[in-house]
Amino acid sequence: MQMPDSGSEISIRYSDLELSRAELYSTLGYGTSEPQADALALINRLLAEADNICRPRAGIRILDGAVEGPRLRLSGNWFAPGGIISHFLKGCDVFSIILATVGLEMDEWIQSYRVSGDVMEAFVADGIGSVVAEAVVDKTKKVLAQRVAKEGCSITNSYSPGYCGWHVREQQALFALLPKDFCGVTLTDSSLMLPLKSVSSVIGIGRDVLSQPYRCDVCRKKDCFRRKDS
Amino acid sequence: MADLIQLKDSIVKGRLNDAVDLTRVALDEGTDPQLLITDYMITAMQEIGQKFQDKQAYVPELLMAARAMRGALNLVQPLLVGEKSVTIGKIVIGTVFGDLHDIGKHLVASMLEGCGFEVIDLGVNVSADAFVKAVKEHDADILALSALLTTTMNYMKTVIDAMDQNGLRPKVKIMVGGAPVNKLFADQIGADGYSANANEAVHCAKQLLNIQ
Numbered sequence: 001m002q003m004p005d006s007g008s009e010i011s012i013r014y015s016d017l018e019l020s021r022a023e024l025y026s027t028l029g030y031g032t033s034e035p036q037a038d039a040l041a042l043i044n045r046l047l048a049e050a051d052n053i054c055r056p057r058a059g060i061r062i063l064d065g066a067v068e069g070p071r072l073r074l075s076g077n078w079f080a081p082g083g084i085i086s087h088f089l090k091g092c093d094v095f096s097i098i099l100a101t102v103g104l105e106m107d108e109w110i111q112s113y114r115v116s117g118d119v120m121e122a123f124v125a126d127g128i129g130s131v132v133a134e135a136v137v138d139k140t141k142k143v144l145a146q147r148v149a150k151e152g153c154s155i156t157n158s159y160s161p162g163y164c165g166w167h168v169r170e171q172q173a174l175f176a177l178l179p180k181d182f183c184g185v186t187l188t189d190s191s192l193m194l195p196l197k198s199v200s201s202v203i204g205i206g207r208d209v210l211s212q213p214y215r216c217d218v219c220r221k222k223d224c225f226r227r228k229d230s
Numbered sequence: 231m232a233d234l235i236q237l238k239d240s241i242v243k244g245r246l247n248d249a250v251d252l253t254r255v256a257l258d259e260g261t262d263p264q265l266l267i268t269d270y271m272i273t274a275m276q277e278i279g280q281k282f283q284d285k286q287a288y289v290p291e292l293l294m295a296a297r298a299m300r301g302a303l304n305l306v307q308p309l310l311v312g313e314k315s316v317t318i319g320k321i322v323i324g325t326v327f328g329d330l331h332d333i334g335k336h337l338v339a340s341m342l343e344g345c346g347f348e349v350i351d352l353g354v355n356v357s358a359d360a361f362v363k364a365v366k367e368h369d370a371d372i373l374a375l376s377a378l379l380t381t382t383m384n385y386m387k388t389v390i391d392a393m394d395q396n397g398l399r400p401k402v403k404i405m406v407g408g409a410p411v412n413k414l415f416a417d418q419i420g421a422d423g424y425s426a427n428a429n430e431a432v433h434c435a436k437q438l439l440n441i442q
């Protein structure tokens with residue numbers, strides 16, 4: 001079994017990411033329609049800029065732990081991710097914390113469109129940032145899956161503070177388990193990660209674990225605009 | 231003659247360049263700037279807002295329209311300086327202290343502006359004191375608060391309490407929003423209005439001020 005470690009960054013490039021245009025359009029709220037000429041030109045221009053600017057970063061820490069009822073222990077620290085998430089992590093005694101970010105450069109690029117005043121440009125740049133952040137998470141999960149496969153293990157889905165009854169405030173305790181300035185991400189007192197387009201997650205590792213569908217299937221946020229089953 | 235129906239149309243369709251060109255021609259011909267705003271630009275935003283409400287348009291289409299409107303408005307506004315205020319209400323908006331999320335608030339601000347409100351955007355990470363100061367200074371009709379995390383939305387209550395302590399609460403309506411906020415939370419903290427998206431925010435604001 002994979003030994004606990006103290007956490008390290010993985011090497012990741014923008015060109016490694018699987019970015020889907022369909023995902024971007026759905027994030028931007030284009031239900032079944034597609035962008036018309038003017039909007040498409042704007043989107044293409046910003047995508048090309050993003051390609052030049054983005055320096056994504058991600059890291060993985062593997063630690064021992066356990067699930068007891070609705071509670072999760074990671075190394076010596078206890079968390080309260082709630083019943084839904086605990087259910088999916090049950091049975092694992094090794095876990096991973098992953099941190100994924102689009103990086104400071106892209107956050108600053110988005111910020112530049114926030115202040116420039118063109119609301120559509122700001123919206124598209126922000127949407128690209130969100131899609132890239134998710135793609136960095138996906139890539140990091142693949143790297144982790146490959147790493148543990150060598151030991152005959154597989155991984156669960158990823159679960160983040162702030163989802164499914166896990167209070168976002170527990171980001172503080174989670175970050176206490178990561179090296180200082182890990183991947184260049186910092187946490188504010190209000191539990192906000194900077195760069196803004198960053199994601200933290202916990203993943204279970206084990207011999208018989210399955211990656212169960214997560215977000216839309218078990219989430220109670222019925223009015224979420226990204227909900228897949230509505 | 232500038233085709234003003236086409237001006238309205240170009241805003242609805244989100245064609246920035248057309249909207250700007252047509253506005254320029256109209257102004258060169260001496261069309262009343264105020265008339266351009268009320269009869270064509272705001273009408274255009276109402277039309278696209280209705281389409282959105284009827285699910286015939288999506289958020290980006292709403293924003294392309296708001297963008298075209300902004301471009302046209304940039305030409306018209308300088309001509310209105312010194313004239314009596316032409317807005318239907320003044321709104322101070324900001325993302326509360328501890329939170330740096332901007333885009334949701336930005337969308338709400340531009341829809342409100344597009345539909346005839348004057349919007350003073352204080353940006354992100356705004357303290358209760360700064361909200362109090364701005365509401366006083368601008369004599370705002372509505373205060374609009376945004377947050378994206380459950381950890382930061384509680385600060386909305388702090389802002390509402392500060393309005394109370396400064397005697398501003400009876401004078402200003404307060405509306406709140408953002409991903410983790412819902413109607414229940416809005417009621418609990420004593421806000422006057424809540425809406426889940428930028429278009430409904432316009433209806434909410436109009437309702438709060440008893441505007442048709």
Ligand code: B12
Pocket residue numbers: 129130133134160161162163164168191192193194195196197198199200201221224225226331333334335337338374375376377378379380381405406407408409410424425426427428429431434
């Ligand atoms: C895209 C997304 C991300 C992206 C980008 C994040 C970002 N915001 O930039 C990524 C993948 C990076 C991400 C990360 C995280 N996310 Co996230 N994310 C979302 C998602 C799916 C959409 C957010 C978005 O950008 N919407 C588009 C904008 C335009 O919408 P909006 O900001 O909500 O604004 C609209 C309305 O709310 C309203 N509105 C907004 N303000 C106002 C103000 C007034 C007055 C009114 C009337 C209306 C109004 O009108 C706006 C326009 O229509 C939401 C879920 C959802 N469906 O909302 C979760 C969500 C915001 N995320 C959430 C969480 C928990 C996180 C993380 C903490 C997870 C983690 N542990 O890593 C991190 C935090 C990142 C950080 N910096 O700390 C939670 C937050 C709630 C909470 N528990 O605190 C949400 C709500 C999901 C959930 N659990 O339900 N996230």
